[in-house]
Amino acid sequence: xxxxxxxxxxxxxxxxxxxxxxxxxxxxxxxxxxxxxxxxxxxxxxxxxxxxxxxxxxxxxxxxxxxxxxxxxxxxxxxxxxxxxxxxxxxxxxxxxxxxxxxxxxxxxxxxxxxxxxxxxxxxxxxxxxxxxxxxxxxxxxxxxxxxxxxxxxxxxxxxxxxxxxxxxxxxxxxxxxxxxxxxxxxxxxxxxxxxxxxxxxxxxxxxxxxxxxxxxxxxxxxxxxxxxxxxxxxxxxxxxxxxxxxxxxxxxxxxxxxxxxxxxxxxxxxxxxxxxxxxxxxxxxxxxxxxxxxxxxxxxxxxxxxxxxxxxxxxxxxxxxxxxxxxxxxxxxxxxxxxxxxxxxxxxxxxxxxxxxxxxxxxxxxxxxxxxxxxxxxxxxxxxxxxxxxxxxxxxxxxxxxxxxxxxxxxxxxxxxxxxxxxxxxxxxxxxxxxxxxxxxxx
Amino acid sequence: xxxxxxxxxxxxxxxxxxxxxxxxxxxxxxxxxxxxxxxxxxxxxxxxxxxxxxxxxxxxxxxxxxxxxxxxxxxxxxxxxxxxxxxxxxxxxxxxxxxxxxxxxxxxxxxxxxxxxxxxxxxxxxxxxxxxxxxxxxxxxxxxxxxxxxxxxxxxxxxxxxxxxxxxxxxxxxxxxxxxxxxxxxxxxxxxxxxxxxxxxxxxxxxxxxxxxxxxxxxxxxxxxxxxxxxxxxxxxxxxxxxxxxxxxxxxxxxxxxxxxxxxxxxxxxxxxxxxxxxxxxxxxxxxxxxxxxxxxxxxxxxxxxxxxxxxxxxxxxxxxxxxxxxxxxxxxxxxxxxxxxxxxxxxxxxxxxxxxxxxxxxxxxxxxxxxxxxxxxxxxxxxxxxxxxxxxxxxxxxxxxxxxxxxxxxxxxxxxxxxxxxxxxxxxxxxxxxxxxxxxxxxxxxxxxxxxxxxxxxxxxxxxxxxxxxxxxxxxxxxxxxx
Numbered sequence: 001x002x003x004x005x006x007x008x009x010x011x012x013x014x015x016x017x018x019x020x021x022x023x024x025x026x027x028x029x030x031x032x033x034x035x036x037x038x039x040x041x042x043x044x045x046x047x048x049x050x051x052x053x054x055x056x057x058x059x060x061x062x063x064x065x066x067x068x069x070x071x072x073x074x075x076x077x078x079x080x081x082x083x084x085x086x087x088x089x090x091x092x093x094x095x096x097x098x099x100x101x102x103x104x105x106x107x108x109x110x111x112x113x114x115x116x117x118x119x120x121x122x123x124x125x126x127x128x129x130x131x132x133x134x135x136x137x138x139x140x141x142x143x144x145x146x147x148x149x150x151x152x153x154x155x156x157x158x159x160x161x162x163x164x165x166x167x168x169x170x171x172x173x174x175x176x177x178x179x180x181x182x183x184x185x186x187x188x189x190x191x192x193x194x195x196x197x198x199x200x201x202x203x204x205x206x207x208x209x210x211x212x213x214x215x216x217x218x219x220x221x222x223x224x225x226x227x228x229x230x231x232x233x234x235x236x237x238x239x240x241x242x243x244x245x246x247x248x249x250x251x252x253x254x255x256x257x258x259x260x261x262x263x264x265x266x267x268x269x270x271x272x273x274x275x276x277x278x279x280x281x282x283x284x285x286x287x288x289x290x291x292x293x294x295x296x297x298x299x300x301x302x303x304x305x306x307x308x309x310x311x312x313x314x315x316x317x318x319x320x321x322x323x324x325x326x327x328x329x330x331x332x333x334x335x336x337x338x339x340x341x342x343x344x345x346x347x348x349x350x351x352x353x354x355x356x357x358x359x360x361x362x363x364x365x366x367x368x369x370x371x372x373x374x375x376x377x378x379x380x381x382x383x384x385x386x387x388x389x390x391x392x393x394x395x396x397x398x399x400x401x402x403x404x405x406x407x408x409x410x411x412x413x414x415x416x417x418x419x420x421x422x423x424x425x426x427x428x429x430x431x432x433x434x435x436x437x438x439x440x441x442x443x444x
Numbered sequence: 445x446x447x448x449x450x451x452x453x454x455x456x457x458x459x460x461x462x463x464x465x466x467x468x469x470x471x472x473x474x475x476x477x478x479x480x481x482x483x484x485x486x487x488x489x490x491x492x493x494x495x496x497x498x499x500x501x502x503x504x505x506x507x508x509x510x511x512x513x514x515x516x517x518x519x520x521x522x523x524x525x526x527x528x529x530x531x532x533x534x535x536x537x538x539x540x541x542x543x544x545x546x547x548x549x550x551x552x553x554x555x556x557x558x559x560x561x562x563x564x565x566x567x568x569x570x571x572x573x574x575x576x577x578x579x580x581x582x583x584x585x586x587x588x589x590x591x592x593x594x595x596x597x598x599x600x601x602x603x604x605x606x607x608x609x610x611x612x613x614x615x616x617x618x619x620x621x622x623x624x625x626x627x628x629x630x631x632x633x634x635x636x637x638x639x640x641x642x643x644x645x646x647x648x649x650x651x652x653x654x655x656x657x658x659x660x661x662x663x664x665x666x667x668x669x670x671x672x673x674x675x676x677x678x679x680x681x682x683x684x685x686x687x688x689x690x691x692x693x694x695x696x697x698x699x700x701x702x703x704x705x706x707x708x709x710x711x712x713x714x715x716x717x718x719x720x721x722x723x724x725x726x727x728x729x730x731x732x733x734x735x736x737x738x739x740x741x742x743x744x745x746x747x748x749x750x751x752x753x754x755x756x757x758x759x760x761x762x763x764x765x766x767x768x769x770x771x772x773x774x775x776x777x778x779x780x781x782x783x784x785x786x787x788x789x790x791x792x793x794x795x796x797x798x799x800x801x802x803x804x805x806x807x808x809x810x811x812x813x814x815x816x817x818x819x820x821x822x823x824x825x826x827x828x829x830x831x832x833x834x835x836x837x838x839x840x841x842x843x844x845x846x847x848x849x850x851x852x853x854x855x856x857x858x859x860x861x862x863x864x865x866x867x868x869x870x871x872x873x874x875x876x877x878x879x880x881x882x883x884x885x886x887x888x889x890x891x892x893x894x895x896x897x898x899x900x901x902x903x904x905x906x907x908x909x910x911x912x913x914x915x916x917x918x919x920x921x922x923x924x925x926x927x928x
Contacts, residue, residue: 002783003522004795006874010874014799014802015798019805020818023797026801027695029820030664034701036570038570039697039786041564041567041785041786044785044787044788046783047783050524051524051528054531057553057554057557058533058534059553065550067538071540073538073766084493089507090503090507091505094503094719095721096718096721098853099841101842102504104502105499105501105503108499119483131722132765135579166766169590169761169764173623215472242481243468243472244476244478245478265772266539267529267772268539269765270579270765270772271723295910296909300908302907312614314614316617319618321622322586322615322622324582324618325581325722326721327723328722329721329723330719330722330723335448339448339495340489347468348462354471355464377472377476391544395545398550
């Protein structure tokens with residue numbers, strides 16, 4: 001039997017020690033009538049057979065296309081050293097670091113991850129991560145609810161629709177009011193946001209760059225939020241933070257991010273990484289694991305999980321959240337990724353993505369009938385309006401080996417002709433050129 | 445060990461230097477650009493490799509150490525699963541590829557994995573439907589509690605409470621609270637749910653009872669049939685916390701037994717590595733009447749054997765994850781189930797229970813075992829005897845670290861004093877278990893002859909005991925080294 005090491009003789013010895021005649025005797029507590037009605041599973045396979053089957057399944061996925069899909073999840077290059085280091089068994093096969101003396105590797109790495117995230121976002125404290133960007137946003141909103149004891153939450157429609165649906169679902173039983181301020185031609189409606197944030201508002205949530213790729217300065221909105229004692233939450237694209245004005249500089253109380261762009265493969269939606277950081281004032285409201293530095297009994301530096309009085313295993317139903325794990329290995333990957341690139345490499349990567357995206361914008365908007373949706377500054381992603389439904393264009397170009405972007409009509413009724421186009425450093429100018437020519441040919 | 449930040453040398457070129465000659469202000473107004481580079485470490489690749497290799501050596505993991513951490517199922521994580529999850533046909537797949545027209549036309553392999561995985565989990569647990577979206581066990585609990593809330597709401601029931609036994613994991617009450625429920629705790633008797641205590645708590649406004657079976661003492665809930673009947677008679681639902689599923693595969697199916705909602709921990713029972721705290725995967729299975737409430741999207745198989753993503757479920761609780769869950773994790777668990785098959789899964793549970801009982805029996809007379817009868821895949825011992833010498837469960841745990849073992853779970857469940865909870869799993873050899881027993885006996889003897897030495901443990905690791913009070917008081921949560 002794979003992975004069960006006992007010989008028959010050892011099994012007999014063990015049963016004899018226990019004092020039972022057979023393994024079945026060990027299950028005597030399970031009433032007979034509760035035995036499975038069926039357990040109709042396939043027979044086991046060899047390692048070779050499983051791998052062959054999985055390779056066949058993997059080959060049924062179209063990963064051979066040149067894709068300009070983004071929408072919050074991007075195909076960036078991951079240095080080989082990220083995989084090599086994060087796959088070390090000492091990291092991968094450890095549990096949550098409950099025994100700190102035997103887990104200094106994980107703990108110091110999380111401490112360094114917290115530090116790196118704080119510096120990237122210019123925030124005071126970060127937790128050890130949560131599941132993904134969407135659950136991080138929910139937790140951030142709940143921090144706002146606890147800190148203000150208010151129940152009104154204001155979000156911009158330019159916040160990822162995927163996350164807005166998640167927030168809607170998560171808050172459905174919590175007696176919270178979720179107010180969505182509509183976008184204005186694919187950009188945040190600043191006046192509308194200012195009006196919506198009032199004395200009853202617990203938190204205001206924006207995204208930068210927003211779902212359409214626009215970059216903006218939310219300082220004024222966060223100033224206003226502070227004046228009415230609401231909590232300001234900003235979702236960001238961590239790689240782009242190498243060049244963008246930070247949530248800290250804009251006065252956000254909480255910054256969250258989907259950390260996928262830092263060393264996580266796309267992997268059809270997960271595992272990803274929910275980055276979460278806040279100001280010093282908010283730390284005790286923050287859910288999840290947090291690592292702190294301390295000393296051992298001989299005065300040497302060491303690291304432990306700290307502020308555990310917030311957590312479910314102590315506080316049970318009164319905890320700040322039900323979260324009892326983090327995405328430790330994903331956080332480790334993000335830290336290794338950031339360390340390998342360094343501040344200069346992150347900046348160069350972000351700029352290369354931006355350079356290519358601006359080239360793509362120029363090429364696409366040169367096609368008759370194609371125009372930019374909105375006119376705000378952007379980084380590596382932008383939306384264009386086509387003369388025909390975007391879904392059709394995507395279908396047709398996919399047949400030619402290109403996914404030109406994401407059709408915004410999927411989530412935004414009224415924007416059926418709009419396409420969201422993302423570039424990363426993995427694209428070439430040639431990729432963009434060919435895609436633009438194909439699109440141009442199609443629309444002619 | 446020096447931190448990354450302390451090792452930084454300013455102006456060292458990172459891996460991606462020379463990609464472009466552009467500047468941020470070529471594309472953005474100056475006001476939108478960050479002022480100054482982030483103070484992140486500047487290191488060469490070899491420095492980074494050495495740093496993380498050294499850090500890894502300061503960790504215990506299943507690959508290097510016996511890890512009998514109760515309720516965590518630290519079994520061996522087969523290496524071939526890593527190769528499966530690293531196949532480019534999976535890692536390079538953008539989740540939105542499945543949301544282009546055709547709802548999955550370009551992602552048939554991935555959808556087939558999800559569809560088949562749900563089928564397998566249904567058969568293993570006897571449930572009618574599954575979602576793979578929850579990203580961890582606690583996330584599965586929240587999903588399950590939200591499904592329960594949605595069900596009662598749709599029925600027009602006014603149900604506001606969820607009952608959790610006192611032996612439950614702390615996540616159970618926390619998850620129920622997050623789904624809007626008030627939590628009622630009931631006391632166990634003889635280590636299992638007391639039907640009388642349950643009856644007293646089971647008022648009309650109870651929406652569900654959350655149970656772990658075998659429970660966190662490693663005991664099978666012998667009153668289960670009676671408990672199920674009581675709960676259903678009260679028009680409440682029964683929730684199964686799958687943390688301990690590794691005890692019962694092929695021996696009992698929770699669906700057959702009457703559970704209405706179940707979450708599984710694929711990172712426990714189905715062999716995916718824990719990663720030092722995540723990522724995990726916590727699929728949720730439900731009985732027939734709860735299927736309409738599962739999160740969207742769901743995978744549907746068409747008559748022509750193609751697979752599509754289906755969002756058309758008006759009663760669904762919505763999105764629990766941005767996409768389809770931790771695909772890269774349940775992909776590994778899927779490969780694990782294919783590898784073990786029917787026979788292998790049954791053998792896994794049988795040998796997990798065999799190992800736990802063998803270890804329990806060998807520790808009789810060494811430690812107190814409060815509920816000393818045939819256990820399932822784990823059992824609870826107590827260091828109350830040692831406590832007379834001032835040696836506590838914590839000290840024994842630390843002394844085990846010195847011998848190269850990860851400690852058992854300590855001080856949980858809360859209902860046993862000086863608790864040590866052992867879960868050896870099916871993948872540990874008898875030799876390992878025997879050596880562990882010998883070392884534990886030596887520690888207990890030392891607790892009698894030289895208690896101070898046990899209380900000083902560990903002494904062989906990179907650090908001795910850490911000052912947790914100071915950590916909480918001083919709150920040093922980031923490095924202050926400014927990277928030059």
